[in-house]
Amino acid sequence: xxxxxxxxxxxxxPDFQADPTARVFAGRVYVYPSHDLPGSTYWDMVDxxxxxxxxxxxxxxxxxxxxxxxxTWAKRYAWAPDCIERSGRYYFYxxxxxxxxxxxxxxxxxxxxxxxxxxxxxxxxAGIFAIDxxxxxxxxxxxxxxxxxxxxLGVVKLKPDxxxxxxxxxxxxxxxxxxxxWVHKRAGLYYFSYPSSRxxxxxNLLEYSIARSPLGPFEHKGVILDNRSRNVxxxxxxxxxxxxxxxxxxxxSPYERxxxxxxxxxxxxxTIQPLTEHPVFAPGPx
Ligand code: FUB
Numbered sequence: 001x002x003x004x005x006x007x008x009x010x011x012x013x014p015d016f017q018a019d020p021t022a023r024v025f026a027g028r029v030y031v032y033p034s035h036d037l038p039g040s041t042y043w044d045m046v047d048x049x050x051x052x053x054x055x056x057x058x059x060x061x062x063x064x065x066x067x068x069x070x071x072t073w074a075k076r077y078a079w080a081p082d083c084i085e086r087s088g089r090y091y092f093y094x095x096x097x098x099x100x101x102x103x104x105x106x107x108x109x110x111x112x113x114x115x116x117x118x119x120x121x122x123x124x125x126a127g128i129f130a131i132d133x134x135x136x137x138x139x140x141x142x143x144x145x146x147x148x149x150x151x152x153l154g155v156v157k158l159k160p161d162x163x164x165x166x167x168x169x170x171x172x173x174x175x176x177x178x179x180x181x182w183v184h185k186r187a188g189l190y191y192f193s194y195p196s197s198r199x200x201x202x203x204n205l206l207e208y209s210i211a212r213s214p215l216g217p218f219e220h221k222g223v224i225l226d227n228r229s230r231n232v233x234x235x236x237x238x239x240x241x242x243x244x245x246x247x248x249x250x251x252x253s254p255y256e257r258x259x260x261x262x263x264x265x266x267x268x269x270x271t272i273q274p275l276t277e278h279p280v281f282a283p284g285p286x
Contacts, residue, residue, distance in 0.1 A: 011249075011258045012059060013051055018257035019080030019132075019180065020246040022237040025090075025108045029053050029239055031246060032083050032092070033259055035064075040255040045078040048094065050109055056239065056261065065110040066092055066103055073118055074099060080180060080233060083108065084135045084162070086143070091115075091162045093133035093145065099123050100133050100147055102163050115163045121147060121156070126169040128154040129179075132233075135162075136183040136214065144214050146172075149179035151197050155215065175220035178203050180233040183214070186243075189270050190214055193224060195232050206232045206247065208272060224264075225275045231257065236264060245275070 013020070017033035024030070031051045037044060047067030051059045068078055074096035081094040085108070092103040092112045099119035103112035121130045129149040135158070137143045143158040145165075153174045157166040174181070178197035183190065190211045195203035206225040209218040225232060227249050234247030243264040248257040265273040 011260055012056075013259040014061070015258060016251055016256040017049070017051075017259045018231075018248040019233045020248060020259045020261075021080070021082045021134075021182075021235045022244070022246040022261075023083055023085075023108070024237060024239055025085055027054070027240075028108075029056060029237070030083070030108045031059070031259065032081050033248075034078065034080050036251075036256050038256060040253070043077060043079060043255055046076075047078055048081055048092075050083075052108070056244070062109040065105075066094065066112045068096060070103070070112070071096060071101060071114045073101070080132045082133050082135050084137065084143075086137065086160070086162050089162075091135070093120075093135055095131040095133060095147075097123075098130050100130050100145075104163065120145075120163065120165065121169075126154050126171060128152045128169070128171070132180050134181045134183055136185075138185070138214055142214075144183070146181045146183055148177075148181065151178055153177045153181055153194075170215065172216055172218070174216075174218055175209055176207055182235045184236050184238075186238070186266070187270060188212075191236065191272075192218060193234065193236060196223075203231050203233070206234055206245075210270065221271055223274055224272050225262075 016036035019034040021032040047064045050062045053059045077097045079095040083092045090105045100121035102120045104115045105112040131149045134146045146155045153172045154169045156169045159166045176196040178195045180195045182193045193208040196205045196207040209220045245264045246261045251258045
């Protein structure tokens with residue numbers, strides 16, 4: 001599906017959203033972003049919306065699908081979520097106050113209910129900053145929950161119920177990793193994309209590594225996007241045979257961000273062609 005040129009690398013969701021996780025459920029694209037608050041001076045978000053589209057041009061805001069009001073064990077920092085479907089149920093993984101929980105619903109738009117009444121991943125487990133969950137189900141049915149920030153990435157297997165851990169947390173040596181892991185599989189290769197850490201360039205670049213298994217070893221491949229913002233974060237998804245990167249750019253401030261998308265192209269050897277065009281953005285104070 002080719003999207004109109006005017007839509008490519010343009011803001012697609014209303015102000016202000018960030019950390020877009022895109023998923024395709026029953027042929028419709030759903031984007032689960034973080035919900036930045038206008039005028040914020042930190043990432044003080046409290047809830048999550050979901051947006052959906054069948055043409056990547058017109059987006060429907062389904063409103064708040066889950067929030068800190070729906071849990072008892074955290075009161076701040078509703079950050080980058082993920083959502084996945086299994087056996088007709090939808091599992092919404094969300095960081096809240098540096099812990100990760102899981103909520104369950106019967107549709108991509110909820111309503112969702114906290115499945116455990118406590119975090120699935122606790123604060124500081126295995127020395128990992130427990131944010132930015134990404135869930136991946138391999139072709140053999142094994143589910144993996146990746147998470148982490150501050151340059152430390154972990155993964156834990158999930159049981160088929162998607163809310164129970166299966167074994168311990170493994171630290172993954174991902175080259176230049178900073179936060180915001182996203183895992184996708186294409187033509188038998190596992191792609192791990194993430195905002196990187198390079199000296200004083202922290203989360204400025206979206207880079208990627210490739211592996212032949214969900215647990216590595218990982219081969220660093222390069223940069224997908226330099227959005228020239230302080231902060232980058234994205235997801236890669238196939239929509240009717242074409243691949244897209246959903247990402248955010250900085251808005252008036254690093255805490256008021258805007259979600260964009262761009263078509264993504266692969267070379268015959270499986271490497272990703274870096275994005276060379278950049279949307280206009282309004283840099284704010286660091
Ligand atoms: O949205 C809050 C945080 O900002 C995310 O958890 C990070 O990945 C960064 O995008």
